[in-house]
Amino acid sequence: MAHVTFGGNPVTLVGHEVKVGDQAPNFKVIDNDLNEKTLSDFKGVRLISSVPSLDTGVCDAQTRRFNEEAGKIDGVTVLTISVDLPFAQKRWCGASGLDHVITLSDHRDLSFGEAYGVVIKELRLLSRAVFVVNSNDEITYVEYVDEVTHHPNYEAALAAVKEAK
Template identity: 40%
Template sequence: MKVKFKGNDVELKGKQLAVNETIADFTVTDTNLNSVNFKDIPGVKILLAVPSVDTPVCDLEVATFNDKVKELPNVTCVTISMDLPFAQARWCAAKGIENVKVFSDYKERNFADVSGTYIKELGLLTRAAFVIDSGNRIVYANYLEEVSNQVNFDEILQVAKSTK
């Protein structure tokens, strides 16, 4: 699949996820360098793939979900980037991120492989958003055509709110 990064075509490696598929388990790294299996995160999940939390568009996205997910007590919001865990921890502390779980895929690109979000030319994840039900079935999937565009916050939150 091709998407655009600042107007230029880039290619996503792997097979993209689709609605009604079950997401395969994957392992990412938390800000304390611990491995985390996605299957161990219970309930409904908003899953955000971003190029880097330390960029204006990603910063706004994670900060917005950090604020809005408080209204959805049964939903866990997860953000994954290729940023190093040290940088993610520093950024989260500076921004007061407490309601979004931030993970890194830098080590093995396991999430990138499972989700088809890896931008081959840049070594980054594309911007994509998923809502996953408590059985790990995908109920919403959106790979943004332009990586620097923002996700549809209201649409994602509405889907997550109505998912069990």
């Protein structure tokens, strides 16, 4: 598993670490209207952004950055997944005015978190990570951010999105 810290302290990631070339694992999450969604509900190239909580500065900035950049790339779907409740995600999206990112909640089952190896055992939050899945459901990019309070490598993730098209 990836070695990750939160505030400089080591944390334990639970689940299955994925790698480039793997078939993207399916998962069940909840959208902002309380509907169950799976990976297969979204087609084409998908950028999956895993964040601990939208109510924090880095998560907010990460989601806004991917929203802005996704608006410039045709045919990509950006999914931001956290364990925030769907109500909080909906409120955050409404206040933020984002239109190119879909927020999804993994609070119920941690299905996504376990499938992608990003559940922080000690906190029951998702670790910061970015995955790119191509239209054949293959993982073409993986970044487990080594310190949860740091930003991901936006440029590398966006380059991987463009390559996956």
